Amino acid sequence: MDNRLVQTAVLGGPSSDSPLYLPPELLAAMAFRRRYRNRRYYCGRLLGGCGWELNNKLYRDRACHFAHLPGGPECGRIRSGEDSADHLFMHRALTGALREHGAKQRFEGTFSDGECTDLLVSNVGDAWTVRIQLVDLPFDQFSALDDELRGALGRFDWMVGPEADRTARILVNRDGYVVRIRCGEEEGERVVRLGIQERAAEDIEWYRLADCRIEDNGVVRPPTPAPAPTEPIGVDHARVLAIVVALRKACRSDDAELAIELITQHADVIALVEQPGLERERRVLTEINAWAFAHHRAINSVADGPAYVLSKKARRKLQAELNRLRESVQRRRPDDRI
Ligand SMILES: [Zn+2]
Numbered sequence: 001m002d003n004r005l006v007q008t009a010v011l012g013g014p015s016s017d018s019p020l021y022l023p024p025e026l027l028a029a030m031a032f033r034r035r036y037r038n039r040r041y042y043c044g045r046l047l048g049g050c051g052w053e054l055n056n057k058l059y060r061d062r063a064c065h066f067a068h069l070p071g072g073p074e075c076g077r078i079r080s081g082e083d084s085a086d087h088l089f090m091h092r093a094l095t096g097a098l099r100e101h102g103a104k105q106r107f108e109g110t111f112s113d114g115e116c117t118d119l120l121v122s123n124v125g126d127a128w129t130v131r132i133q134l135v136d137l138p139f140d141q142f143s144a145l146d147d148e149l150r151g152a153l154g155r156f157d158w159m160v161g162p163e164a165d166r167t168a169r170i171l172v173n174r175d176g177y178v179v180r181i182r183c184g185e186e187e188g189e190r191v192v193r194l195g196i197q198e199r200a201a202e203d204i205e206w207y208r209l210a211d212c213r214i215e216d217n218g219v220v221r222p223p224t225p226a227p228a229p230t231e232p233i234g235v236d237h238a239r240v241l242a243i244v245v246a247l248r249k250a251c252r253s254d255d256a257e258l259a260i261e262l263i264t265q266h267a268d269v270i271a272l273v274e275q276p277g278l279e280r281e282r283r284v285l286t287e288i289n290a291w292a293f294a295h296h297r298a299i300n301s302v303a304d305g306p307a308y309v310l311s312k313k314a315r316r317k318l319q320a321e322l323n324r325l326r327e328s329v330q331r332r333r334p335d336d337r338i
Contacts, residue, residue, distance in 0.1 A: 005065035006054065006077075008085035010044030011036070014051030017107035019044075019088035021190045022056055024063035028188030033058065043068060043075060046107055047085055048114030050075040078114035086183040086190060087116035090132055090161075093192035093209045094181075098123040098130075122153075128218045129153045132181060134161035142170055157218045159194070165201055172197060179220050180204055194220055247288055248323070259288055 007024065010016040020041050022032050033056055043049030043066075052072030058064045068075060087109060095105045102124030109119035115135075122129040131149060149156050160168040162182040171178035180195045184206075194212050195204035205222070213221040243266050250258040263285075 004080070005063055006043065006067065006080040007065055007082045008047060008080065009041040009054050009066050010046060010085070010088070011039060011041050014042045014049075015045050016042065017044075017046055017088055017091060019047075019085035019092065019190070021082065021085060021089075021185075021188075022064060022066055023185070023188040024065065024082070025188070026058060026060055026064060029056065029058050029064035031188060032056065041066075043072075043077060044085075044088075046088060046109070046116075047077065048079060048111060048116075049077040076114070082185065082190075083183060086161075086192075087119055087132070087134060089183050089190045090181055090192050091119055091121060094121045094130060094132070094159075097209060097212075097214050098128075120153075123216065126153075127155065128216065129156040130159050130218070131156060132159045132161060133164050133167050136164045136166040137170075139170060142167060155218065160197075168197055168201060172199070181209075182206070194222070196220065196222065247285075251288060263288070 005024075007022055009020045009022070011018040011020050020032075020036070023029055041054050043052050043054055045051050050068075050073050052075065053069045054066040055069055056064065057067045088107060091107045091109070098121060099105060105121065107119065108121075109116050111117065112135075117133075117135045119132045119134075120129055121132065129149075137145065146158075157179070158167075158171055159179045159181045160171065162180070168178045168180060177196055177198045180197050180201070181192065182195075183190045183192050185191070192209040193206040194209050195206040197204050207222045211223040213223075215221065243262060246262050247259060250256070250262065
């Protein structure tokens, strides 16, 4: 991407701290243009810009970008690429998270050669402050600053931007971890992400800041992962049908031995009825199971013949249930998983 093109602006006035990002792709840029149709935006002072009003230029065959309206001063802005307003996006996202119910906090940051090097964000009542460090600090400077900020602010923590790996390592060595912060593009928007670094920067798992919980004591809690959807275990349709048909037959002929054999042999299929949504199947198989095992025990305890026979009524009921079960299995398409 040509970094000389202007991809970022601020909304409302030259000194605004409300960042805008114009995505270079035409469709996303058209969405931007629709969204900010009647708004005015500027080459913001907090972007190291000249403060002049900007317009948007949309192209089919090259990157869309902002352009100064005619008549402005010579612009000395150094950074104007896609990440050039990330410090303002970080400020906005973090103040939003920390001061959800409190007064808005004006951007408070330091600039060097037209580039933001660090910023401070505090929660309601200034009980806790975050220093976002965007450029590396030599160790001595870091230590002195850490003492100074602790003295001035009380409770404060560091968050370290993507360009400050060395400072991140200092904090990992001292505390065992460091919270990293960076922006990335998602559907034409700059989205702020947080990650906890415990070892190398490459191992960080990133979460959208909006999905994290930042507690009053400054602890960042990444979102708890949603439980993985439980995939129903697949089972061969023809095999289930065969088992149900065989169980019907065993039941009709009062053959508990066969029923037990089927249930034991096909325990994996029988176990499937423990899944939600298969309550009826579960009930039928439980009844068959109970009948078969009761019958089996009765046979084994009485040497001279079966003492337990399914009553006519119970057998009719069981067979009707098995019929329904067979029909429901048959109704499913062969490739359905049950
Ligand atoms: Zn400018």
